[in-house]
Amino acid sequence: MQISTFLIQNEAFAVPSLVVEEYFRPLPITKVPGSNRCLDGLVNIRGRTAVVINMRTCFEVPPRDPSDLGEMILLETSQGLVDEARELGLYAFDEPVVLSVDSVSQIFQLAADEIHPAPPHVNQPFVDGVIQLDEAYFTMVSIQKLIETILHGKTEELR
Amino acid sequence: MDHSQDTELLTEFVAESLNGLESIEKDLLSLESEGGSDTALVNRIFRAVHSIKGTGSYMGLDPLVRLSHLAETLLDQVRSNEREATSDVTDAILAAVDGLTGMLQSADLGQSYDCGEAVGKLNQVLGLAKIAPAPPSVEEKPALPSKSPTKEKAQGPSEEDHDSGLVEEFVAESLQNLTDIELDLLSLESDGGTDKELVNRIFRAVHTIKGNGSYLKLENLVGVAHRAETLLDRVRSGTESASAVVTDAVLAAVDALVSMLRTPDLGATFECLVPLAKLDRALNGSPQHVSSATLSASDIAQIKQAETGKGTTFRIDLDLERIQQAVDIKEGVIVGLSSIGKILFTSIPKEQIDKTPKGTCIVFLETVLSTEMLCDHFNLKPETVTQIDTKGLSPGNGGSSNPLATSPESSAEKKPQPIDSPKTIPAELASIPSRPGTDKPNQDKALASKEAAKAAAEQSMRVPVHILHKLLEWTGTMVMARNQLMNEFDFRGSTAFRTLSQSITGVHETVIETRMQTTGSLFERYRRIVRDLSRQLNKEVALHIEGGELELDRTILESFADPLTHLIRNSLDHALETPAEREAAGKNRQGNIFLRSYIHSGEIILAVEDDGRGICAERVCSKAVSKGVITQAYANQLTDHQKVMLIFQAGFSTKDEATDVSGRGVGMDVVRNNIEAVGGSIDVVTKVGTGTTFSAILPLAKALVSSSLTKALVVDIQDERFAIPETAVSEIIRYDAKAMTNIVQVDGENVYQLRDQLVALVDLRQALGMEQQSNRKEHACLVILQYRKHQFGAIVDNVLGIQEIIVRGTPKLLQNCGIFSGHTVLGTGRVSLILDINGLVSKLSLRFLDQKHGNSKRAMAESPDGSQTKNRQKQKMVVFSFSNNEFFAIPLELVAIIERISLDSIRTVGTKEYCQIKNETISVMRLDTFLPISKFDVARKDCCLIRPAAVTFPLGILTGPDVTIIDVDDSFESRLDDQNGIVGTFMHNDRLVMLLDVFSVFEQHAPDKLKMQEVQTGLAKILVAEDSLFFRKLIKQYMQRDEWTIEIVNDGVEAWEKLQAEPKRYNLVISDINMPRLDGFQLASKIREDRRFDAIPLVALTTLSDDHFREKGLSLGFDRYVVKIDKNQVRATVAECLQIRRTPGKR
Structure with a gap:
C-alpha cells in the first residue's frame, strides 16, 4: 500500500495515498462562525466547496505563524474512490474534505503488515497505527475517526 | 440484453406503471364524481390498464397480468356501455389499482403478492365470483411465455442459420413495434378511425414485422402478421373502415404476436387460432353492420323470454352473401330459418335481412337440430355456429360471452370450460372488444383528450433523479464560474461571451424547471384517500383544492406527502362529524376539507383545513396532563394556542379508542418531526365547532434545492461576506452606529424605532461570535429582516447589494452550526455563507415585541372559545416612570415613537418646554403639571419622550429612561370617577401602574389646540x-x-x-x-x-x-x-x- 506523508510541527503523519485526491497551495478560507473548532472554514476548489480541517488543532498543537499558510490535501470523496481503495476497505467521506497541514512530504510504498497498532502511550483519538520505515516513524491518521468526531460534535474528545 | 439492462427496464416499467396507476386512480375518481358518463375518461382508464397489462406480460409478471386483465375486462364492459360505472365498479377497479400498486412496490413485483381481495372484488362485480379468486390458468397455459423474457431470447431459434444477435434484434424491434402498434390502435379507435397517418403507421409497423419474420422463416408469425396487414391495407385504402371488429382483430393479432415473440421457438408451435379466426372474420365479414349491432340487456332479455326450452339455442353468425346463395332458402333467410326452429333474435331487423346483400347478421336460433345438421342444412361454416347457454348470457358477463365481440371459438369454449381452461385465457387476452364512435357527442371530447394525452406522452420522459442532480450541480458550477469570470475580466464588448452567459442562464433555468412540480399534483393524490375514507367512515366529505399551481422542487414536495396524508386522515377521522352530527350542529351534511398552498411573508404554506368539530384546548390539555406529557402546573400557564399545540407532543392521541384510520400510535408528533426534518414547522388554528386548520410552513429559502439560483443580499460583517435570502429582507436602513438614533432600551435590550413600530435588534457580529477586530465604522447598516409576522433588525458593517447566487447546501460537517442554510461562491471566487433567518431567531432565542394591537385581537378571534378568553384579553401597554416610584401606562397603539433625548436638549419658552428632534419642534409635556404626582427627578439627564400616535400637533410626554412594553389583562380597575387624567390602575410586578387618560392629559396640556367647537346635532x-x-x-x-x-x-x-x-x-x-x-x-x-x-x-x-x-x-x-x-x-x-x-x- 502506498502512503502519503505530511508534517505537523515536525512530526510525520500518513494517510493512504488512495484516499488523497490532490495537494494544492492554500486557497482563501471562508470562516464559519459557530463551527467545530477543528474546522478552519470553507474553500472553493474549482467550483467544489470543501471543508478545511486544521490538523494542528486536531492534534492539539499550537497554531502556525499566520504568515505560514501551510499546504492543503484534498481527500477523495466516497464516490471518487477507485476500486482498489474500495477493496482495501479504505474510508472516504461523501463530501470534499481538505486537511490543512504544515507541509506535504514523501510517498512510500509499504506492506499492510508494516502498520503496527499504536503503542498504548499514544493518547490520540485519530490514530490508526504507527509505521516504522528505517529510522523514521509515521503516525497513521484515521480519517474516519476524525470526521466522525467532528460530525457528531464530540468536541470534548478533541481536548 | 444483459442483466443490468433488464433491471433498468424493470425499473422503468415499475415507474411508468406506477405513474399510470396514479392517473387511473385520478381518472376513476373524476369519473365517479361526474356520474360515469365521460366516455373519453373510461377509454383513457382502459388504455392505461391495458398498457400495464401489456408491458407486464412482456415482463412475464403473471399475477400482475391476471389482475390487470380482470380490471381491463370490467373496464371494457363499462366502455362498451354494457355496464354502468357504478361505485361498485369503481371500487373494484380501485382495489385492482391498489393491488397492482402493491405488486409493483413489492420486491418480486407481485409474484408472491396476495391480491385475493382485489381479484375477489373484481370477480364479484364481473359476476364470476364462483370461480377461483385468482385464476391460475396463465401459469398452466403452455403456450404463454415463461417468466423471464431474457432467457428465452437467449434460447432463440438457433437451429435456424441466423445468428442469435440478429434474432434478438428482431425480437426487440418487433416488440417495440408491437407496443407502438397497440398504442396507435387505441388512439385510432378513440378518434373514430379517421386518422390516416395512424393507419399508415400501424400498417408499416405490421409490414416490417411480417417482412423480418418471413426472412427468419417464422411461418406461424408471418401468418398472423400477414392477415393483420391485409386487413390494415383495406383500412388504409378505404375499402374497410377502422371499426371495432377490425381494431379488435388487429389487437388480438398484436397480443398473439407479442406472445409468440416471447416463446422460445418464436411462435412456431404457438396456438393462434383465435386471433386468426378474428382476423379472418374481420376480413370476410362486413363490419359496418356488425359495429352497429350489439347485444344490449333488453336484447338478451328478449332472447331469454322468447326461449321455449325446446331444443338448443345456437348463435349463428350469418354471412348474408353466402347464405343467400344457399339453394335451400330461396324463400328467404328468415323463412328458411323459421322452418327449422324458432328465431329468438336477429341483429338486423328481420324484414331487412333479405334486402341486405352483404355483411354479417347474428341470429339466435332455438332448434332441435345439431350443429352439424344446421351447418349442412344452410351451408354454414361450422365456426360461425355456436351453441349458447342463455342462462350464462348477460350484458355484463365478460367479454367472452358477448356474442358479438368474441369469436365463436371462445364463446363455445367459455361455457363448458371454466376460466382456467388452457385456451380461454389467450382468447380473453386477445379479445379487446370495443365500440368506437358509437357516441357521437363524446367523440370530439375523446379526440381532444387523446390529443392532449398524446402531446403529454411526447413531452415527457423519465430521467433518473441522480442524473438531474448531477446536471444541476454542474450547471450551478457553470453559473458560478461565469460569475467569477465576469468579476475578473471585462467582457462587455464580447458578443460571444454574452451568448455564452445567456446560454448558461438558460440551461440553468431549464434544468431547474425539470425538477419543479405543482403542489396540485401532490394534492390530487388525496382525492382517493378522502373518497375511500369518507365511505369507510360513513361521512360525507368534499375535498377542495386551492392554489395547486404553486411550484416546488419535487423532492421537497414529496417530503410533505406523508405528513399531509396523516393530517388529512386525521381530519377525516377525528375532526369531521358524521352527517347526522353535522345536521344536529346546524351544519351542512357534507363536511369539507380544503387543501391550500400559498406563499405568505417569505414562507410556503401547505394547509389542511376542515370545517369539523375543532379541537378543544382544555381537552387536549387535560389529556396531556393525564398522559404525563406535561404537568398541571405547566398546563396552567399555557395559552389556548399552546394547549392545542400539545397534540404535536410525542405520545399523544385525543381519540380514546384507536380507529382503523388513525390513532395507531403514530401521532401528530411524527407529522411535526417529518416537517421539521425538512426545515419547516407546523401550526394549528382551531375553533371548537367551526373547524381546524393545520399549516405546514416552509421558509422559501429552505424550499430551494442545492444549485438553484436565488437572489440574496450580500452583506459585510467583519470583512467576511454573508448572503441573506432576499425573501427575508424587508428593508435596509443606513444608520449612525455611534449616535444610536432611533434606538431605545426596552426591557434592557436595544430596540429600534422603525416608524410606528419597535423592532428587536441583533448585532450580527456578536451573534456570529466574530471577535471585534476593527471598530465599527460610523455608518453601519441595519437590515430589517422578516421572520413570520415579525421583523427584527440585524446590524451589519456594510451592504454590498443584491446578487443572484447559486445556493449550495451546508456541508455535513458544518450542519450543527444551525445558523446557515447553505453556502455559495461569489464572483470573487470566495465561498460565502447564507444566513438562515429561522435558525438565527431560534439560536438567539429572539423575542418579538408584538406591536400591533391587532395581533392580540386576531389571536383571540382565532382562539377556540371567544367568550371565555374575552375576559383574559391582553393589551400591550407602554409602561414608564416619571419619578422613581410612580409608573404610568399608555396603550401601545396610542404610541407613535419613543425618542431618547437628553434633558439638556429641552428648551424653555415662557412656561412651555420644547425639544428639537430632527428639525421638528416638539412640545414637551410633564405629567406632574396636570396630575398630583411627584416631580420629575432632575438629576437624571437621560430620558425619553413618548410621542402619541394620531395627534395632529407635535407633542411628547417626558418620561424616565426606562420604557418597557408589557402585556396587561383588560381587567384593570377603574378609577374613572375620582381622578381626571387617569382611566384606571393595574398591578404589574407588584407595582401599581396608572393608566393614563391620554386625551384628557393632552387637552389639559394644550387647551387652545384641542378646544372643542361643538356643533348642534339634536337628540x-x-x-x-x-x-x-x-x-x-x-x-x-x-x-x-x-x-x-x-x-x-x-x-x-x-x-x-x-x-x-x-x-x-x-x-x-x-x-x-x-x-x-x-x-x-x-x-x-x-x-x-x-x-x-x-x-x-x-x-x-x-x-x-x-x-x-x-x-x-x-x-x-x-x-x-x-x-x-x-x-x-x-x-x-x-x-x-x-x-x-x-x-x-x-x-
Whole structure:
C-alpha cells in the first residue's frame, strides 16, 4: 500500500495515498462562525466547496505563524474512490474534505503488515497505527475517526 | 440484453406503471364524481390498464397480468356501455389499482403478492365470483411465455442459420413495434378511425414485422402478421373502415404476436387460432353492420323470454352473401330459418335481412337440430355456429360471452370450460372488444383528450433523479464560474461571451424547471384517500383544492406527502362529524376539507383545513396532563394556542379508542418531526365547532434545492461576506452606529424605532461570535429582516447589494452550526455563507415585541372559545416612570415613537418646554403639571419622550429612561370617577401602574389646540361596537354630551344583533375595525347590504391608520374613517355625520 506523508510541527503523519485526491497551495478560507473548532472554514476548489480541517488543532498543537499558510490535501470523496481503495476497505467521506497541514512530504510504498497498532502511550483519538520505515516513524491518521468526531460534535474528545 | 439492462427496464416499467396507476386512480375518481358518463375518461382508464397489462406480460409478471386483465375486462364492459360505472365498479377497479400498486412496490413485483381481495372484488362485480379468486390458468397455459423474457431470447431459434444477435434484434424491434402498434390502435379507435397517418403507421409497423419474420422463416408469425396487414391495407385504402371488429382483430393479432415473440421457438408451435379466426372474420365479414349491432340487456332479455326450452339455442353468425346463395332458402333467410326452429333474435331487423346483400347478421336460433345438421342444412361454416347457454348470457358477463365481440371459438369454449381452461385465457387476452364512435357527442371530447394525452406522452420522459442532480450541480458550477469570470475580466464588448452567459442562464433555468412540480399534483393524490375514507367512515366529505399551481422542487414536495396524508386522515377521522352530527350542529351534511398552498411573508404554506368539530384546548390539555406529557402546573400557564399545540407532543392521541384510520400510535408528533426534518414547522388554528386548520410552513429559502439560483443580499460583517435570502429582507436602513438614533432600551435590550413600530435588534457580529477586530465604522447598516409576522433588525458593517447566487447546501460537517442554510461562491471566487433567518431567531432565542394591537385581537378571534378568553384579553401597554416610584401606562397603539433625548436638549419658552428632534419642534409635556404626582427627578439627564400616535400637533410626554412594553389583562380597575387624567390602575410586578387618560392629559396640556367647537346635532342614539375595555371607556368619555345616548357593545356580532332587534333605534353606528367574531369591515358590509339601514351613517373608529385600511373601510360602506384618540375630531365627525342624510344605496 502506498502512503502519503505530511508534517505537523515536525512530526510525520500518513494517510493512504488512495484516499488523497490532490495537494494544492492554500486557497482563501471562508470562516464559519459557530463551527467545530477543528474546522478552519470553507474553500472553493474549482467550483467544489470543501471543508478545511486544521490538523494542528486536531492534534492539539499550537497554531502556525499566520504568515505560514501551510499546504492543503484534498481527500477523495466516497464516490471518487477507485476500486482498489474500495477493496482495501479504505474510508472516504461523501463530501470534499481538505486537511490543512504544515507541509506535504514523501510517498512510500509499504506492506499492510508494516502498520503496527499504536503503542498504548499514544493518547490520540485519530490514530490508526504507527509505521516504522528505517529510522523514521509515521503516525497513521484515521480519517474516519476524525470526521466522525467532528460530525457528531464530540468536541470534548478533541481536548 | 444483459442483466443490468433488464433491471433498468424493470425499473422503468415499475415507474411508468406506477405513474399510470396514479392517473387511473385520478381518472376513476373524476369519473365517479361526474356520474360515469365521460366516455373519453373510461377509454383513457382502459388504455392505461391495458398498457400495464401489456408491458407486464412482456415482463412475464403473471399475477400482475391476471389482475390487470380482470380490471381491463370490467373496464371494457363499462366502455362498451354494457355496464354502468357504478361505485361498485369503481371500487373494484380501485382495489385492482391498489393491488397492482402493491405488486409493483413489492420486491418480486407481485409474484408472491396476495391480491385475493382485489381479484375477489373484481370477480364479484364481473359476476364470476364462483370461480377461483385468482385464476391460475396463465401459469398452466403452455403456450404463454415463461417468466423471464431474457432467457428465452437467449434460447432463440438457433437451429435456424441466423445468428442469435440478429434474432434478438428482431425480437426487440418487433416488440417495440408491437407496443407502438397497440398504442396507435387505441388512439385510432378513440378518434373514430379517421386518422390516416395512424393507419399508415400501424400498417408499416405490421409490414416490417411480417417482412423480418418471413426472412427468419417464422411461418406461424408471418401468418398472423400477414392477415393483420391485409386487413390494415383495406383500412388504409378505404375499402374497410377502422371499426371495432377490425381494431379488435388487429389487437388480438398484436397480443398473439407479442406472445409468440416471447416463446422460445418464436411462435412456431404457438396456438393462434383465435386471433386468426378474428382476423379472418374481420376480413370476410362486413363490419359496418356488425359495429352497429350489439347485444344490449333488453336484447338478451328478449332472447331469454322468447326461449321455449325446446331444443338448443345456437348463435349463428350469418354471412348474408353466402347464405343467400344457399339453394335451400330461396324463400328467404328468415323463412328458411323459421322452418327449422324458432328465431329468438336477429341483429338486423328481420324484414331487412333479405334486402341486405352483404355483411354479417347474428341470429339466435332455438332448434332441435345439431350443429352439424344446421351447418349442412344452410351451408354454414361450422365456426360461425355456436351453441349458447342463455342462462350464462348477460350484458355484463365478460367479454367472452358477448356474442358479438368474441369469436365463436371462445364463446363455445367459455361455457363448458371454466376460466382456467388452457385456451380461454389467450382468447380473453386477445379479445379487446370495443365500440368506437358509437357516441357521437363524446367523440370530439375523446379526440381532444387523446390529443392532449398524446402531446403529454411526447413531452415527457423519465430521467433518473441522480442524473438531474448531477446536471444541476454542474450547471450551478457553470453559473458560478461565469460569475467569477465576469468579476475578473471585462467582457462587455464580447458578443460571444454574452451568448455564452445567456446560454448558461438558460440551461440553468431549464434544468431547474425539470425538477419543479405543482403542489396540485401532490394534492390530487388525496382525492382517493378522502373518497375511500369518507365511505369507510360513513361521512360525507368534499375535498377542495386551492392554489395547486404553486411550484416546488419535487423532492421537497414529496417530503410533505406523508405528513399531509396523516393530517388529512386525521381530519377525516377525528375532526369531521358524521352527517347526522353535522345536521344536529346546524351544519351542512357534507363536511369539507380544503387543501391550500400559498406563499405568505417569505414562507410556503401547505394547509389542511376542515370545517369539523375543532379541537378543544382544555381537552387536549387535560389529556396531556393525564398522559404525563406535561404537568398541571405547566398546563396552567399555557395559552389556548399552546394547549392545542400539545397534540404535536410525542405520545399523544385525543381519540380514546384507536380507529382503523388513525390513532395507531403514530401521532401528530411524527407529522411535526417529518416537517421539521425538512426545515419547516407546523401550526394549528382551531375553533371548537367551526373547524381546524393545520399549516405546514416552509421558509422559501429552505424550499430551494442545492444549485438553484436565488437572489440574496450580500452583506459585510467583519470583512467576511454573508448572503441573506432576499425573501427575508424587508428593508435596509443606513444608520449612525455611534449616535444610536432611533434606538431605545426596552426591557434592557436595544430596540429600534422603525416608524410606528419597535423592532428587536441583533448585532450580527456578536451573534456570529466574530471577535471585534476593527471598530465599527460610523455608518453601519441595519437590515430589517422578516421572520413570520415579525421583523427584527440585524446590524451589519456594510451592504454590498443584491446578487443572484447559486445556493449550495451546508456541508455535513458544518450542519450543527444551525445558523446557515447553505453556502455559495461569489464572483470573487470566495465561498460565502447564507444566513438562515429561522435558525438565527431560534439560536438567539429572539423575542418579538408584538406591536400591533391587532395581533392580540386576531389571536383571540382565532382562539377556540371567544367568550371565555374575552375576559383574559391582553393589551400591550407602554409602561414608564416619571419619578422613581410612580409608573404610568399608555396603550401601545396610542404610541407613535419613543425618542431618547437628553434633558439638556429641552428648551424653555415662557412656561412651555420644547425639544428639537430632527428639525421638528416638539412640545414637551410633564405629567406632574396636570396630575398630583411627584416631580420629575432632575438629576437624571437621560430620558425619553413618548410621542402619541394620531395627534395632529407635535407633542411628547417626558418620561424616565426606562420604557418597557408589557402585556396587561383588560381587567384593570377603574378609577374613572375620582381622578381626571387617569382611566384606571393595574398591578404589574407588584407595582401599581396608572393608566393614563391620554386625551384628557393632552387637552389639559394644550387647551387652545384641542378646544372643542361643538356643533348642534339634536337628540341622537349612537351604537358603538368596540371590544377593548380601555377604548370603551375612552369613547364613552369622548361622547359625553347631553343630547347623545351611547350604547356600547363588545363586537360586530352584538352590534348586528342590536340593529336587527330594533332597526329604527339608532341614528349612527360607530365601529372599531379589529374585533373578534365579526370585525368592522364585515359589520359594515352587512349593514350596507341591508336596505333598512341605508340611512344610518357609519363611522369607523380605529387605530389602523394605513391608507389601504382606510380605503377598504370607505369602500365597504363606512361614511367616515377616524383614527382613535383625537377626541375633537371624533366628536366633530360624529356631529357632522348626524347632520348628513345618507344617500340610500351608496356604499
